[in-house]
Amino acid sequence: MKKNIEILRNLILKRKYYIELNSVEKINEYSTQIFDLKNKITKSEAENLLNITPDTVLKDHLLLTFLQFQWNDFYKEHKKEMGDLVNSKEPWIRVMATVLLKDYD
Amino acid sequence: MEPSVPVQIRIGTPHPIITGCANGFSAPYSPSGTSPSLQMDANGYQYQSNACMGNQPTYFANQTLSNPGRYIWLLSEFTDDDGHYWSRFNSSDDTQSIQAYVNAPSNPAIHTSFTVDGHQIEAVRADKTVNCSTGTCNSFSPSFTAYMGNSSQSAKRFYGIVSTDSTSTTFISSQASMYAALDTAYATITTALPFAYSANPNTNTSVAITYDPLPVQPSATTSLPAVNYPFATSTVATTTLNRLTVATTTQYTTYTPFSDYTDDTRGTKTTYLTFNGQLVAAYTYDKTNLPGGKVTYIHTNYLGTPVLETDDKGDIVEMDVTDSFGNYIYRDQRKDSPYHNKAYTGHEYDDVTGLTYAHARYLDTKAHTFISVDPLLYSLPQAYLLDPQQMNSYAYARNNPIIYTDPTGLAALFYGPPSPFSKNNNAGYYVPSVSFSRGNSTPTFLNITNPRPQPTITRSNIDNLIFSGYGGMARDDWRAGNYGMSTTMGLLGFSSAVSTVFTGPEKMVIATGKIAFREGVIASDLLGGKTITATSHGSLRSELAKQIDLPKGIQMHHIVEQNSANVARFGEQMIHNSDNIVFLSRANHTPITTAFNSLIGPGITLRQKVGLQGFADQYQIGMDILRNVLPK
Numbered sequence: 001m002k003k004n005i006e007i008l009r010n011l012i013l014k015r016k017y018y019i020e021l022n023s024v025e026k027i028n029e030y031s032t033q034i035f036d037l038k039n040k041i042t043k044s045e046a047e048n049l050l051n052i053t054p055d056t057v058l059k060d061h062l063l064l065t066f067l068q069f070q071w072n073d074f075y076k077e078h079k080k081e082m083g084d085l086v087n088s089k090e091p092w093i094r095v096m097a098t099v100l101l102k103d104y105d
Numbered sequence: 106m107e108p109s110v111p112v113q114i115r116i117g118t119p120h121p122i123i124t125g126c127a128n129g130f131s132a133p134y135s136p137s138g139t140s141p142s143l144q145m146d147a148n149g150y151q152y153q154s155n156a157c158m159g160n161q162p163t164y165f166a167n168q169t170l171s172n173p174g175r176y177i178w179l180l181s182e183f184t185d186d187d188g189h190y191w192s193r194f195n196s197s198d199d200t201q202s203i204q205a206y207v208n209a210p211s212n213p214a215i216h217t218s219f220t221v222d223g224h225q226i227e228a229v230r231a232d233k234t235v236n237c238s239t240g241t242c243n244s245f246s247p248s249f250t251a252y253m254g255n256s257s258q259s260a261k262r263f264y265g266i267v268s269t270d271s272t273s274t275t276f277i278s279s280q281a282s283m284y285a286a287l288d289t290a291y292a293t294i295t296t297a298l299p300f301a302y303s304a305n306p307n308t309n310t311s312v313a314i315t316y317d318p319l320p321v322q323p324s325a326t327t328s329l330p331a332v333n334y335p336f337a338t339s340t341v342a343t344t345t346l347n348r349l350t351v352a353t354t355t356q357y358t359t360y361t362p363f364s365d366y367t368d369d370t371r372g373t374k375t376t377y378l379t380f381n382g383q384l385v386a387a388y389t390y391d392k393t394n395l396p397g398g399k400v401t402y403i404h405t406n407y408l409g410t411p412v413l414e415t416d417d418k419g420d421i422v423e424m425d426v427t428d429s430f431g432n433y434i435y436r437d438q439r440k441d442s443p444y445h446n447k448a449y450t451g452h453e454y455d456d457v458t459g460l461t462y463a464h465a466r467y468l469d470t471k472a473h474t475f476i477s478v479d480p481l482l483y484s485l486p487q488a489y490l491l492d493p494q495q496m497n498s499y500a501y502a503r504n505n506p507i508i509y510t511d512p513t514g515l516a517a518l519f520y521g522p523p524s525p526f527s528k529n530n531n532a533g534y535y536v537p538s539v540s541f542s543r544g545n546s547t548p549t550f551l552n553i554t555n556p557r558p559q560p561t562i563t564r565s566n567i568d569n570l571i572f573s574g575y576g577g578m579a580r581d582d583w584r585a586g587n588y589g590m591s592t593t594m595g596l597l598g599f600s601s602a603v604s605t606v607f608t609g610p611e612k613m614v615i616a617t618g619k620i621a622f623r624e625g626v627i628a629s630d631l632l633g634g635k636t637i638t639a640t641s642h643g644s645l646r647s648e649l650a651k652q653i654d655l656p657k658g659i660q661m662h663h664i665v666e667q668n669s670a671n672v673a674r675f676g677e678q679m680i681h682n683s684d685n686i687v688f689l690s691r692a693n694h695t696p697i698t699t700a701f702n703s704l705i706g707p708g709i710t711l712r713q714k715v716g717l718q719g720f721a722d723q724y725q726i727g728m729d730i731l732r733n734v735l736p737k
Contacts, residue, residue, distance in 0.1 A: 095700035
């Protein structure tokens with residue numbers, strides 16, 4: 001049985017695919033599943049996942065997801081990386097991060 | 106059997122194209138000092154190529170040098186008046202002197218000749234061997250003085266230095282970096298190494314050869330050694346030959362550092378610095394109060410037209426924009442600028458008449474023609490009447506100011522494509538920054554140190570930078586041969602160098618009198634700060650369409666959304682307002698729409714979250730998103 005963190009990673013990967021296609025319905029479908037996992041993974045698991053993810057864009061998707069989770073402690077530890085999301089290669093992330101980061105200004 | 110060594114002889118143009126190392130030279134050798142040196146190999150016998158400067162000859166020809174021994178040979182193409190073959194090279198410190206002077210050309214041990222492509226090459230052995238066994242040969246400095254032939258000889262070509270080893274048939278080196286082609290026409294030497302050449306050995310009058318054709322430009326971050334130049338305010342337009350050292354490449358270039366102008370009405374004096382014929386910087390100071398003053402820099406487009414003036418921090422203090430014929434579209438009116446009258450392609454602009462002084466004639470940039478006929482028409486009528494573009498002898502630059510200039514008012518000069526300089530530099534020549542150091546007593550110095558500060562590109566001034574043509578006009582198109590596109594873009598002041606900040610068509614004034622869009626620009630800004638309000642999106646759109654030309658694929662979008670909730674909260678005039686309209690391409694708007702419709706958290710979309718904010722906050726979010734989404 002897969003760990004929730006692995007499921008989360010797969011969901012983020014799938015959502016990433018539909019973001020590139022600008023398919024809103026699918027994006028929101030996967031986002032809903034992603035939000036459901038918020039309380040089923042630990043921050044240390046999230047930390048490990050970030051550490052083993054070399055892909056910059058995928059890492060941006062992970063960071064944005066954790067930003068959506070509104071983990072304040074996690075944000076404090078990754079303030080710089082999350083702040084850099086407004087410069088992500090993925091425009092969708094840049095838009096989302098612009099608004100989400102306002103909550104932390 | 107006598108050993109023999111194949112020799113590569115370079116027959117090429119005096120200005121070879123630099124594309125990399127020559128055949129047989131795989132990697133540059135970078136000596137620790139500034140001067141490359143010959144090196145001893147692992148066996149302690151052979152000389153290796155020193156710094157490979159990558160001069161590619163037209164081709165190589167292989168020849169055999171019989172019984173060469175362990176010597177240095179000088180390859181040249183001439184004889185002197187007495188039929189002797191001779192050359193003499195001295196090292197700069199004379200401790201490793203090698204000489205070749207052959208009175209007996211029949212002696213194959215010290216001289217041989219062969220023909221390559223019609224060129225008779227004389228290989229003259231240096232009369233002094235380099236004693237490698239002492240271990241000193243590896244520090245031989247190739248700072249030669251070459252005395253070759255007689256000034257009466259019409260052909261004086263030096264093809265290089267070959268070092269040979271009698272125990273080996275392995276080709277050693279033709280010293281690619283020392284490849285030189287000297288003749289009476291060019292008197293150039295295509296090497297970065299310091300050479301001196303005497304046209305007449307009998308009088309031993311050395312003529313310094315200081316030419317380096319390498320089109321290598323230092324990067325903007327390259328730190329150049331400071332060079333001090335005597336500063337003589339009484340000397341006007343003194344031309345000096347100075348040197349920039351960049352990595353292992355030495356560049357020689359001509360500065361005309363001092364051209365003074367005294368403005369008695371302001372009590373100031375201005376000293377101009379030009380570089381390769383282009384105005385670079387100006388030092389303005391109170392003529393009665395030394396020291397003091399300030400330095401500002403001028404930045405030109407690729408035709409040499411000043412477009413920007415910056416201070417020593419890179420802040421823009423003045424900007425002028427002309428169309429491709431030099432007619433001012435925008436001009437800062439700061440008349441105390443030292444560049445105020447430096448105008449189209451570097452010519453002087455006359456404020457009173459509105460004409461541009463092009464030496465032989467005045468140019469009316471508004472009419473795109475000279476105001477008088479070309480004086481050369483009378484002396485060279487055929488040349489003009491056979492060229493349809495010059496049959497009208499009032500025409501400026503063959504009616505093609507994108508690739509021609511007219512520096513004298515007499516003839517169109519083909520300018521060619523802009524040089525592929527660093528994107529961080531403007532289209533003009535690379536120049537270092539300049540600081541003037543003045544004291545109350547002489548001498549004082551002009552100190553040329555680090556690269557000239559580049560204009561600071563910000564979002565607020567990017568429109569003007571692009572518009573002004575800063576960074577060169579359509580350089581990439583030009584290099585690709587798209588002259589038609591270049592013409593169009595050049596007329597519109599398109600800049601490929603800075604267009605990476607925004608994609609899509611640039612702001613431009615078009616023939617219809619309408620204003621074309623530039624992506625990301627606010628409608629009111631396009632209208633010169635004028636605000637248009639309407640009671641609906643449709644009426645606002647039609648009103649804007651009367652004044653702004655929207656290309657296909659460009660959309661008007663509200664910054665604060667025009668949904669019913671916002672209209673109810675803020676009023677129609679706040680929403681349907683040109684201050685609230687931005688022009689975007691579909692490509693850049695799509696991800697914004699997608700993100701706005703996406704869930705930002707459980708059960709709430711980004712649009713819903715933003716919609717909870719007040720007008721000012723929504724506007725700020727919209728602008729922030731634009732800033733982050735438009736390509737940087």
